Amino acid sequence: MTDFDFNVIWSSLPFLWQGLQLSLLLTFLSIIGGIVLGTLLALARLSGIAPLAIVAATYVNLIRSVPLILVIFWFYFLVPLALGRPIGGFYSALIAFVLFEAAYYSEIMRAGIQSVKRGQVHAGQSTGLSYWQIQRYVVLPQAFRNMVPILVTQGIILFQDTSLVFVVSLRDFMTASSIVARTEGRLVEMYLFAALVYFAICFSGSMLVRSLKSRMAT
Amino acid sequence: MNYNWNWGVLFEEQYLNWLISGFGWTISVALSAWCIAIVIGSLVGVGKTVPNKVIRGICATYVEIFRNVPLLVQMFIWYFAVPEMLPEDWGRWMKRDLPNPEFVTAVVALGLYTASRIAEQVRAGIETVPPGLSAAATAHGLSTAQTYRYVLLPISFRIIVPPLTSEFLTVFKNSSLALTIGLLELTAQSQQIAEYTFQGFEAFTAATVIYVCIALVATILMQVLEKYTRIPGYVGKEA
Amino acid sequence: MIDIENISKWYGDFQVLTDCTTQVAKGEVVVVCGPSGSGKSTLIKCVNGLEPVQQGRISVDGDDVTAKGANLTALRSRIGMVFQHFELYPHMSVLENLCLAQEKVLKRPRAEAVTRAEKLLDRVGMADHAAKFPSQLSGGQQQRIAIARSLAMDPIAMLFDEPTSALDPEMIKEVLDVMVELAQEGMTMMVVTHEMGFARKVADRVIFMDNGAIVEDRQTAAFFDNPESERAQDFLSKILDH
Numbered sequence: 261m262t263d264f265d266f267n268v269i270w271s272s273l274p275f276l277w278q279g280l281q282l283s284l285l286l287t288f289l290s291i292i293g294g295i296v297l298g299t300l301l302a303l304a305r306l307s308g309i310a311p312l313a314i315v316a317a318t319y320v321n322l323i324r325s326v327p328l329i330l331v332i333f334w335f336y337f338l339v340p341l342a343l344g345r346p347i348g349g350f351y352s353a354l355i356a357f358v359l360f361e362a363a364y365y366s367e368i369m370r371a372g373i374q375s376v377k378r379g380q381v382h383a384g385q386s387t388g389l390s391y392w393q394i395q396r397y398v399v400l401p402q403a404f405r406n407m408v409p410i411l412v413t414q415g416i417i418l419f420q421d422t423s424l425v426f427v428v429s430l431r432d433f434m435t436a437s438s439i440v441a442r443t444e445g446r447l448v449e450m451y452l453f454a455a456l457v458y459f460a461i462c463f464s465g466s467m468l469v470r471s472l473k474s475r476m477a478t
Numbered sequence: 479m480n481y482n483w484n485w486g487v488l489f490e491e492q493y494l495n496w497l498i499s500g501f502g503w504t505i506s507v508a509l510s511a512w513c514i515a516i517v518i519g520s521l522v523g524v525g526k527t528v529p530n531k532v533i534r535g536i537c538a539t540y541v542e543i544f545r546n547v548p549l550l551v552q553m554f555i556w557y558f559a560v561p562e563m564l565p566e567d568w569g570r571w572m573k574r575d576l577p578n579p580e581f582v583t584a585v586v587a588l589g590l591y592t593a594s595r596i597a598e599q600v601r602a603g604i605e606t607v608p609p610g611l612s613a614a615a616t617a618h619g620l621s622t623a624q625t626y627r628y629v630l631l632p633i634s635f636r637i638i639v640p641p642l643t644s645e646f647l648t649v650f651k652n653s654s655l656a657l658t659i660g661l662l663e664l665t666a667q668s669q670q671i672a673e674y675t676f677q678g679f680e681a682f683t684a685a686t687v688i689y690v691c692i693a694l695v696a697t698i699l700m701q702v703l704e705k706y707t708r709i710p711g712y713v714g715k716e717a
Numbered sequence: 718m719i720d721i722e723n724i725s726k727w728y729g730d731f732q733v734l735t736d737c738t739t740q741v742a743k744g745e746v747v748v749v750c751g752p753s754g755s756g757k758s759t760l761i762k763c764v765n766g767l768e769p770v771q772q773g774r775i776s777v778d779g780d781d782v783t784a785k786g787a788n789l790t791a792l793r794s795r796i797g798m799v800f801q802h803f804e805l806y807p808h809m810s811v812l813e814n815l816c817l818a819q820e821k822v823l824k825r826p827r828a829e830a831v832t833r834a835e836k837l838l839d840r841v842g843m844a845d846h847a848a849k850f851p852s853q854l855s856g857g858q859q860q861r862i863a864i865a866r867s868l869a870m871d872p873i874a875m876l877f878d879e880p881t882s883a884l885d886p887e888m889i890k891e892v893l894d895v896m897v898e899l900a901q902e903g904m905t906m907m908v909v910t911h912e913m914g915f916a917r918k919v920a921d922r923v924i925f926m927d928n929g930a931i932v933e934d935r936q937t938a939a940f941f942d943n944p945e946s947e948r949a950q951d952f953l954s955k956i957l958d959h
Contacts, residue, residue, distance in 0.1 A: 325647065325693030326686050327654035330665045334686075337678035341481060382767050383804035383863075387818035387870055388794025397817055401808045420548035426658065434550060447558040455547045455555060462546035 265446055269453050272440045279436025280457070286354060286432065287419045293358035294418070295411065298365025302373055303395065305366070316366070323363035329427055331360045336428050349430040361418055368410050372403030409472045416465040420458065433457065487677045488684050500667030501688055507584050507653040507663060512646065514589025515596050522593060523600025524626060537597065544594035549655055553587040557659045584656035592649050599641050603634030636707045643700035650692050664688060718743045718874055718905050719764060724773030724783075726759065726929075733759050734770070735930045741874070746906045748916040748937075751926035752952060757909045758801075760926065761876050764907065765789075765796045778873055794822045797867030797875040801883050803859040805851040811838070811862055812847040815869045823870065830869075837865040841895050857888025861895055874905040881912060913956060917941060925949045 269276075304316035323331070335356035340346045376399050384394035404411070423434035431439075434454060441450035487493055525537030544552070557580075561572040576582060607630055615625040657666035668685035672678035719741040726734040734756050741747050749757045762768040764775060766782045766789045775782040780792055805814050815834035819825045825833070838844045841861040851859055860880055867875060877896065881889045893915050900906055900919040910916070916923055916937060923940040925933040927948050933940060944950045 322686075322690065325651075326689045327651040327665055329654045329657065330668070330682065330685055330689065333665065333669050333672070333678075334682050337672065337682065341678075377802075377804075379800055379802055379804040380806065382762075382798075383800060383806070384818075385767055385789075386765055386793055386796070386798035386800075386876075387867070388790045388792075388822040389818055390790050393821050397821065398806055402806075405808055416546075423548040423550045424655070426550060434548070438554070441558070447554075448562045451551060451554045451559045455551045458548055458551055459543065459546045463542060466542070466546065 264449055266449065268440065268444045268446045268449055272436075272444070275440065276433065276436050279431055279433040282350070282430070283419070283422050283432040283434070286350070286357065286422045286425070287415070289354055290357035290361055290418055290422070291415050293354070294361030294365045295369070297358060297362035298367075299369045299400065301362060301366035302369035305370060306373055320363045320366050323360055324367075328356075328360055328421055328424055332356045332424060332428060335359070349425075349428055353425050353428065353430050357418070357422070361414070361421075364414060365411070368407050368414060369403060371410075372407035373399055375406045376402045409469045409476070412465060412469050412472065416462050416469075419465070420462060423458070481679065483679070484675075484677050485680050487671070487675050488680055493671050493675065493681075496662075496667040496671055497664070497684055497688070500662060500664035500685075503581070503656070503661060503663040504650065504653050504665075504692075507581065507588065507656050507661070508650045510585040511588035511592060511653065512649050514585065515592035515645075515649065518590065518593035519596025520600050522597035524604065524631070526597065526601045527604045527630075529622065541594045541597050544591050545598075549587065549591050549652055550658060552591055553584065553655055553659055556587045557583045580656065580659050580661040583659060584653070584661050588649065588652055588655070592645065592652070595645055595648075596642070599638045599645065600634065602641075603638035604630050606637055607633050633709070636709055639700065639704045639707055643697060643704075646696050646700060647693050650689070650696065718745075718778055719907065720774075720776045721760075721764070722774045722776075724760075724763060724770045724775060726763065726768065726770045726772075733929050734763070735928070737773070737926075737929075737931050739924060739931060739934050741905060741907055743905055744903045745921045746900045746904075746908070746919050747922045747924060748920040749907065749909045749924045749926060750911060750913070750916070750952070750956075751932075755926040756929040757926045758878050759929075761878050761907060761909050764876055765793045765798060767798075790822070794818065794870055795873050797864075797870060797872035799860070799863050799867055799875065799877045799880045801879040803851070803856070803863045803883075805859055805863055805866070807851050809850075810847070811843065811849055811851070811854075814851070814862065815866050818866075819869050833869055834865070837868050838862070840868075841865045842891075855888060856884045857891045860884065860888075860892045864892075864895055864899075868899075874907070875899065877906065877908040877910065879909050879911075881910065911956060913941075913953075925952065927952075 301316045301320060304312045305320070307313060332353065336349070336352050339352045339355055380398055380402065381394055384398045389397070422432055425432050426434045426438065429435060437450045437454040441447045444450075488497070522537045522540050525533050526541070528534060561569040563569075564572065572579070611629055611633070612625050615629045620628065653663060654665040656663050657669075662670070664685050668681040671681040671684075675681070721737055721739050724734055724737050725732065737756075737760060739747075749761065751757050759768055763770050764777065764782065766787070770783055773783065777792060777796060781787055782789070782792060805811075806817070809817065812831065812834055815837065816827070816830040819830040819833065820827060835844065835847065838847055841864060843858060843861055843865065846854060846858065846862075851862070854862070864880075880896070881892050884892065889912070893912060896906075896908070896915065897919050908915075908920075920937045923933070923935060923937050924931055925940070925944070925946070925948075932946050933944060933949050935945075940949070941953070944953055
């Protein structure tokens with residue numbers, strides 16, 4: 261059993277912090293993009309317009325059956341090809357995450373929209389609100405509210421998922437930890453430290469979910 | 479978009495073999511991990527509901543740890559860190575003599591991770607059984623173990639079949655993380671073909687189609703299972 | 718004002734409305750009653766197009782509700798509707814509940830919408846509760862606010878779908894009082910209700926429905942004093958006995 265060397269963590273903190281910032285930024289932007297696109301997909305599926313619903317459902321089911329790593333590979337390959345020039349790893353990763361997570365968020369939002377009672381839609385209709393106004397002011401705010409705990413839970417999963425940009429060497433927290441681990445030859449300390457940091461963030465997140473749930477239950 | 483299509487590349491013997499071998503590893507990792515996950519997940523899930531506080535605490539800790547650390551980090555810890563942390567003899571054995579170390583590590587890491595998710599489903603399943611039933615079982619003179627064996631588990635396992643379907647699909651998708659420790663499963667093979675041939679489109683499409691087929695088959699299997707285990711008149715699919 | 722001509726409606730194979738015809742004149746108050754499942758709620762929901770009909774024609778103030786491509790949103794904004802379960806928006810304050818459609822549909826400036834809302838809240842006796850959320854109020858209070866919300870749109874007619882049947886008995890009166898006052902002011906009203914006291918007091922006509930069909934459609938006094946059909950007699954004896 262090797263001796264632990266915690267100095268290696270201490271001295272590489274600035275480098276790791278940069279990585280963590282990238283992880284958090286990627287998480288934040290992907291959550292926003294994923295929820296927006298996911299909500300649109302959910303609305304499309306519930307729109308009652310058959311072609312729109314079928315396209316959205318196919319997209320969601322397709323994305324949900326493939327691994328995220330494969331999706332990341334896809335977009336690292338596709339995005340530069342489609343744009344005719346490279347746009348940098350971060351944006352390729354961001355596009356992959358938004359498109360991937362949107363499929364999961366759309367299932368959450370679909371459940372959320374369906375949890376709003378039909379009477380609420382009738383009430384909106386009876387005062388002459390249009391379809392979009394009803395969605396915008398009546399249905400979606402309530403759907404979001406009902407789904408907040410699950411949306412946050414999905415956010416925690418997304419944060420964990422961002423570690424997978426390791427496969428394309430984008431310098432997030434995981435990749436940064438791994439670089440230090442290899443160059444310093446301190447695999448045990450660095451990977452345990454990485455686990456600890458992820459745990460602290462995700463566990464706080466699940467505590468938040470728990471308190472949100474109990475507050476909503478009352 | 480400038481791209482030279484060549485679907486034929488997928489049927490060249492070398493690359494076809496890569497895909498088949500990748501498919502084989504994906505299936506082996508996923509199914510082996512699933513077996514570990516079901517056993518440990520059930521035990522831990524039950525453990526979270528028993529009256530004994532110590533057992534409950536241990537099981538809750540297990541779930542929190544394995545659920546709140548990314549699978550990739552867990553995979554690296556099992557592969558790189560654990561051999562260093564064990565007594566020297568064991569560590570050396572793991573590094574040198576363990577057959578197929580990438581496969582074994584991937585199965586263990588994925589199995590234990592998935593177990594934490596299954597444990598939550600099992601716990602939730604047990605908690606949805608009306609408390610009156612276990613009270614009735616106790617009143618009949620059944621012991622705690624018997625109550626679980628004959629009343630709680632048979633009901634709750636049927637309840638959790640639908641949510642388990644999605645976990646079952648997830649285990650196949652998550653098996654792709656084995657590529658990070660060098661196991662050439664399906665995703666890795668498609669990436670490798672893309673690099674060798676520059677036919678990324680064809681290679682990734684092949685992998686995507688295979689994953690979709692796996693998902694379809696897995697869904698059908700679970701639906702059959704659900705049909706055979708459903709209790710007539712009891713909580714339906716929607717509940 | 719409201720013209721219902723020979724409408725029929727099916728849910729799949731099941732016929733919920735059979736050839737219903739009636740009119741509501743301007744300023745008239747019509748009560749629709751009948752056993753549960755008789756189609757009375759469905760009928761009233763057809764009037765503002767919340768439920769589509771497969772046959773027949775409904776027009777409100779000369780505009781065809783049932784025509785293909787009818788501008789339902791414009792039409793609905795002129796007909797108020799009050800629901801059994803109030804359907805206040807739970808995520809908005811009372812004031813916002815009253816202002817939303819005023820601002821988004823009628824395009825009233827904020828200040829005007831607020832003034833109008835406050836005036837109506839005062840009228841239904843809820844002026845002190847403008848800042849509260851629906852879940853902080855009793856059912857009777859919520860229903861009075863729902864009525865105010867409809868009135869804020871300056872409707873030419875009001876539809877009530879069992880407005881008191883989800884209320885505790887002690888709250889029914891406060892809601893009925895508001896409705897009586899409205900009726901006496903000359904509002905055109907179509908009310909689905911079991912409150913026969915209310916019907917006797919303010920209704921000009923009573924429509925009795927059973928099995929999706931209009932069985933009786935008569936002046937209030939005539940309906941109560943000598944109902945023609947056996948089913949209406951039966952219904953009245955059951956509902957008036959207690």
